Amino acid sequence: MPETTYIEAITQAMHEEMSRDERVFLIGEDVGVYGGAFKTSAGLIEKFGPERVVDTPISEIAIIGAASGAALMGMRPIAEMQFIDFITCGYDMLVNFAAMNSYLFGRACPIVVRGPAGGGTHGGPYHSLNPEAMFMNRPGLKIVAPGTAYDAKGLLKAAIRDDNPVLYIEHKYLYRRIKEDLPSDDYIVPIGKANVRRRGKDLTILTWGAMIYVAGDAADELAKDGVSAEVIDLRSILPFDEEAILESVAKTNRVIILHEAPLTGGAGAEFAARIAEKAFDYLDAPIKRIAALDVPTPYSPPLEAAALPDKARVVKAAREILAY
Amino acid sequence: MTDLSNEQLLEIDYYLRLTRALEERLVALFRQAKVIGGLYRSLGQEGESVAAAYALDYKQGDVVQPLIRNIGAILVAGARPVDIIKQYMAKGDGPTRGRELNIHFGHPAKDGFIGQISMLGDMIPVMAGIALAGRMQKRKLVTLAFIGDGGSSTGAFWEGMNFASVQKLPMVVIVEDNGYAYSTPTSKQSAAKTLADKAYAFGCAGVTIDGNDVLLVHDTVKQAVERARNGEGVTLIEVKTFRMKGHAEHDNQAYVPKELIAEWEAKDAVVRFEKMLVERAVATQDQIAAIQQRVKKEIDDATDEADRAPMPNPADAGKGLFIEDGYWGSR
Numbered sequence: 001m002p003e004t005t006y007i008e009a010i011t012q013a014m015h016e017e018m019s020r021d022e023r024v025f026l027i028g029e030d031v032g033v034y035g036g037a038f039k040t041s042a043g044l045i046e047k048f049g050p051e052r053v054v055d056t057p058i059s060e061i062a063i064i065g066a067a068s069g070a071a072l073m074g075m076r077p078i079a080e081m082q083f084i085d086f087i088t089c090g091y092d093m094l095v096n097f098a099a100m101n102s103y104l105f106g107r108a109c110p111i112v113v114r115g116p117a118g119g120g121t122h123g124g125p126y127h128s129l130n131p132e133a134m135f136m137n138r139p140g141l142k143i144v145a146p147g148t149a150y151d152a153k154g155l156l157k158a159a160i161r162d163d164n165p166v167l168y169i170e171h172k173y174l175y176r177r178i179k180e181d182l183p184s185d186d187y188i189v190p191i192g193k194a195n196v197r198r199r200g201k202d203l204t205i206l207t208w209g210a211m212i213y214v215a216g217d218a219a220d221e222l223a224k225d226g227v228s229a230e231v232i233d234l235r236s237i238l239p240f241d242e243e244a245i246l247e248s249v250a251k252t253n254r255v256i257i258l259h260e261a262p263l264t265g266g267a268g269a270e271f272a273a274r275i276a277e278k279a280f281d282y283l284d285a286p287i288k289r290i291a292a293l294d295v296p297t298p299y300s301p302p303l304e305a306a307a308l309p310d311k312a313r314v315v316k317a318a319r320e321i322l323a324y
Numbered sequence: 325m326t327d328l329s330n331e332q333l334l335e336i337d338y339y340l341r342l343t344r345a346l347e348e349r350l351v352a353l354f355r356q357a358k359v360i361g362g363l364y365r366s367l368g369q370e371g372e373s374v375a376a377a378y379a380l381d382y383k384q385g386d387v388v389q390p391l392i393r394n395i396g397a398i399l400v401a402g403a404r405p406v407d408i409i410k411q412y413m414a415k416g417d418g419p420t421r422g423r424e425l426n427i428h429f430g431h432p433a434k435d436g437f438i439g440q441i442s443m444l445g446d447m448i449p450v451m452a453g454i455a456l457a458g459r460m461q462k463r464k465l466v467t468l469a470f471i472g473d474g475g476s477s478t479g480a481f482w483e484g485m486n487f488a489s490v491q492k493l494p495m496v497v498i499v500e501d502n503g504y505a506y507s508t509p510t511s512k513q514s515a516a517k518t519l520a521d522k523a524y525a526f527g528c529a530g531v532t533i534d535g536n537d538v539l540l541v542h543d544t545v546k547q548a549v550e551r552a553r554n555g556e557g558v559t560l561i562e563v564k565t566f567r568m569k570g571h572a573e574h575d576n577q578a579y580v581p582k583e584l585i586a587e588w589e590a591k592d593a594v595v596r597f598e599k600m601l602v603e604r605a606v607a608t609q610d611q612i613a614a615i616q617q618r619v620k621k622e623i624d625d626a627t628d629e630a631d632r633a634p635m636p637n638p639a640d641a642g643k644g645l646f647i648e649d650g651y652w653g654s655r
Contacts, residue, residue: 016602018651025460029443054456056487056490057486057487059486059487060484061449061480061484062449062484063481064449065446065448065449065450065452065453065480065483065484066449066487067453068450068455069432069449069451069452069453069454069456070453070454072431072433072438072453073433073453073454073457074456074457074461077453083521092443092480093446096441096442096443096448097441102644102646102647102652103423104420105419105421105424105431106644107431108647139645141647144647163647164646164647166647179559198654236594241478249538266581289560299399
């Protein structure tokens with residue numbers, strides 16, 4: 001297949017799943033006639049009609065609530081948040097209703113809630129959120145965050161076919177900045193499996209989303225000094241691939257956890273704790289976390305760049321733990 | 325005027341009495357400390373709960389969503405008293421296997437009802453979604469959601485009603501004005517003249533009726549259900565009724581004027597309905613007494629069964645978070 005961008009991969013996944021399974025439908029703000037604020041759903045209403053591409057009033061709680069109700073009836077809705085930041089307006093519905101269906105009632109609630117996340121696009125404090133940590137302590141959701149076009153397509157298909165609510169965090173910085181040849185067959189990327197993007201032996205950089213590229217750049221930089229860094233793209237935040245994490249740490253004995261959300265209470269804290277509990281004896285240096293400053297993501301480019309993690313901070317941290 | 329047959333009228337009386345007897349039994353179990361959590365009475369609200377739910381066609385796939393005080397509605401939809409008692413007693417083989425309490429259970433596609441969650445208003449968008457799915461699946465099902473005077477203040481209620489109305493979904497929403505949300509009177513909940521006035525904002529149909537008139541509630545809901553089934557959209561029905569007990573058993577409702585309770589006691593829906601049955605020669609006093617006997621026997625049997633049921637196995641506490649772990653089987 002010709003080179004496909006990250007955003008086209010998402011569109012293709014929805015298109016193919018809606019063609020494959022008539023229970024799949026899309027619901028959200030401006031997703032139909034307009035094709036989505038980012039044109040993620042371009043062409044869907046023309047193919048599938050307004051019955052299956054549902055434009056809604058501005059109401060995240062109605063979007064997630066109606067999707068959940070429909071899912072209990074056997075449908076497989078994709079609920080779009082125009083920006084993932086607005087998921088906070090539907091947080092209650094997602095964590096108190098959707099996420100509890102299986103544990104409390106034995107009901108399958110197969111919804112996907114997806115939307116553009118992340119910074120680097122000067123979106124300001126209300127259009128740059130990385131929401132994973134605020135859902136990690138509310139059991140019942142799966143959380144995925146693809147960083148490549150291949151994974152964007154394969155994970156969305158897996159999420160749509162999953163019998164549980166899945167939060168699918170797509171990074172809007174990547175929408176049109178990356179592209180790759182995708183297989184023409186109907187593949188999925190299993191939820192819960194990490195991908196080792198780069199093999200290395202001296203230290204591990206554990207990351208996901210757009211930060212996989214920052215990690216890759218840092219690894220290139222370190223390679224100039226003869227340091228071989230392993231880069232693990234977690235892809236799934238919950239459930240996460242503990243085996244892959246521990247295996248890598250056991251090999252490299254040093255680990256940096258890199259994420260774009262703020263440091264304190266971020267997902268990295270959980271992974272650090274897990275490594276400390278289960279791989280303490282393998283560690284030759286303290287676990288390092290590189291994350292955003294503990295502030296809302298600021299708008300102005302110099303401020304935003306200073307708030308978000310970058311290659312220099314990763315390289316500096318790597319040198320510190322290598323010298324430990 | 326109602327098109328209910330005498331047989332149906334007697335069946336309604338059976339559900340009214342079943343509700344009241346079940347709750348009286350739950351009070352006894354609560355005092356024996358066998359009800360683990362709170363107990364929320366629907367005394368005074370049985371009439372509208374039963375009458376409204378009786379207007380649905382469960383064979384057609386209709387779904388009712390009760391609030392805590394609409395125990396009668398799920399009995400009409402087919403919930404078994406033994407399951408409700410097990411829920412209150414936190415038993416391991418009840419519908420939620422001890423994970424949730426009271427009437428928080430049910431599957432819309434399998435049981436014809438789905439219990440509320442505690443965040444009031446959240447079920448309105450969910451019921452809209454159930455109605456939306458029914459339409460997508462080319463089924464003629466209607467959803468009936470209950471919300472209270474307090475719940476109708478929430479954003480979720482407004483957003484769900486707005487969405488359902490825009491989509492013209494086959495949905496009927498009953499707003500119960502039962503005087504109080506916990507200790508807060510309706511006058512502190514809304515400045516609207518009636519709660520049905522909220523329908524204007526949504527552009528759906530709205531009406532206010534006497535919630536303690538069983539036949540009026542049934543007929544009004546039935547009409548709204550038919551409108552919904554014919555594609556004419558949402559109806560909001562405000563029923564005026566009264567919560568005759570406190571918010572829960574621990575609450576002595578000292579904040580409610582005594583004369584107000586006396587006023588509503590005289591309007592008791594069950595007594596009124598049975599008086600009407602006798603006056604219209606639908607039933608004799610003996611027949612009504614026989615219904616009460618039948619109900620008592622059923623509640624006795626249900627209580628015995630629930631009492632014997634096991635508590636949950638602590639080893640199961642971590643199971644069933646995701647469907648594929650198989651804990652719930654093929655449910």
